[in-house]
Amino acid sequence: MPHTNSVSSPAPGTGTGTGTPLTLSPVVAGAWRLGDWGFSVEERLSWINGNIERGLTSFDHADIYGGYTVEALFGEALAREPGLRQQMQLISKCGIKLVTPNRPGHSLKSYDTSAAHVTASVENSLKALHTDHLDLLLIHRPDLLLDADELARTFERLQASGKVRHVGVSNFTPSQFALLHSRIPLSTNQIECSPLHLAALDDGTLDQAQQLRLRPMIWSPLAGGRLFNADTEQAHRVRWVMGEIGARLGVNTATLALAWLMRHPSRPIPVIGSSRLASADEAMAATKLQLSGDDWYRIWQAAAGHEVA
Numbered sequence: 001m002p003h004t005n006s007v008s009s010p011a012p013g014t015g016t017g018t019g020t021p022l023t024l025s026p027v028v029a030g031a032w033r034l035g036d037w038g039f040s041v042e043e044r045l046s047w048i049n050g051n052i053e054r055g056l057t058s059f060d061h062a063d064i065y066g067g068y069t070v071e072a073l074f075g076e077a078l079a080r081e082p083g084l085r086q087q088m089q090l091i092s093k094c095g096i097k098l099v100t101p102n103r104p105g106h107s108l109k110s111y112d113t114s115a116a117h118v119t120a121s122v123e124n125s126l127k128a129l130h131t132d133h134l135d136l137l138l139i140h141r142p143d144l145l146l147d148a149d150e151l152a153r154t155f156e157r158l159q160a161s162g163k164v165r166h167v168g169v170s171n172f173t174p175s176q177f178a179l180l181h182s183r184i185p186l187s188t189n190q191i192e193c194s195p196l197h198l199a200a201l202d203d204g205t206l207d208q209a210q211q212l213r214l215r216p217m218i219w220s221p222l223a224g225g226r227l228f229n230a231d232t233e234q235a236h237r238v239r240w241v242m243g244e245i246g247a248r249l250g251v252n253t254a255t256l257a258l259a260w261l262m263r264h265p266s267r268p269i270p271v272i273g274s275s276r277l278a279s280a281d282e283a284m285a286a287t288k289l290q291l292s293g294d295d296w297y298r299i300w301q302a303a304a305g306h307e308v309a
Contacts, residue, residue: 170187196303
């Protein structure tokens with residue numbers, strides 16, 4: 001069986017779905033761009049199998065990806081080999097409403113964490129993915145009208161029905177996370193972080209994750225590709241330093257960047273979104289690379305543009 005990592009430990013008596021900790025693979029395969037790759041059903045199935053074989057057994061979705069089309073593309077492939085469902089963890093996000101012909105009832109791009117919208121979103125995701133449950137459901141963005149009590153009750157009903165095993169959020173500030181976590185145990189906060197995006201190191205997000213022993217998920221861990229091609233002073237500095245360290249350690253920039261993230265004591269789990277299975281190999285190589293504190297700070301210093309105080 002592929003190695004998985006416990007993300008959270010349920011609090012006693014708080015009703016966390018299955019009552020067991022959520023486990024995700026060390027790196028999560030992101031499906032955000034699946035609709036852009038032009039894959040046939042067979043190629044999608046090969047991509048799924050290839051990730052699982054490499055140890056990326058967790059797949060990250062959101063209802064809105066591909067204008068509400070990606071989950072169905074993935075589910076169509078999964079239906080060809082339904083036994084794969086027992087080897088994977090399916091993650092999806094909801095709470096953003098896009099104006100698109102695929103959702104004719106949406107008249108304005110907005111956020112919606114009402115019981116009706118979240119419940120309907122889960123039903124749509126389950127149908128599209130050809131599964132009877134989500135291993136993890138995340139609220140995609142903080143809703144300014146979020147009613148923490150109502151959302152907690154919605155999460156509890158979805159867990160009691162068996163349609164959702166674990167719940168969490170994405171892009172929440174520490175205070176927003178604490179508000180909802182005080183009502184229902186959350187498993188993770190999926191946030192942006194990379195050598196070109198350091199905010200989570202300074203705004204208390206990773207401090208909170210470590211305090212609660214809830215491992216954060218990281219989206220855009222390679223800065224959406226900007227780490228390799230952005231023409232900015234920061235990117236040039238970071239690439240130069242990472243090139244020197246990578247050459248010394250015998251790893252490429254992608255592996256080094258992911259290892260840099262994983263070096264944080266909150267034990268982040270990166271989400272990578274690539275059609276190339278070689279990217280999965282590079283990512284899994286990062287799980288075996290333990291950076292020294294000095295090398296970690298060399299990269300941080302290049303990204304921040306100054307020494308520590």
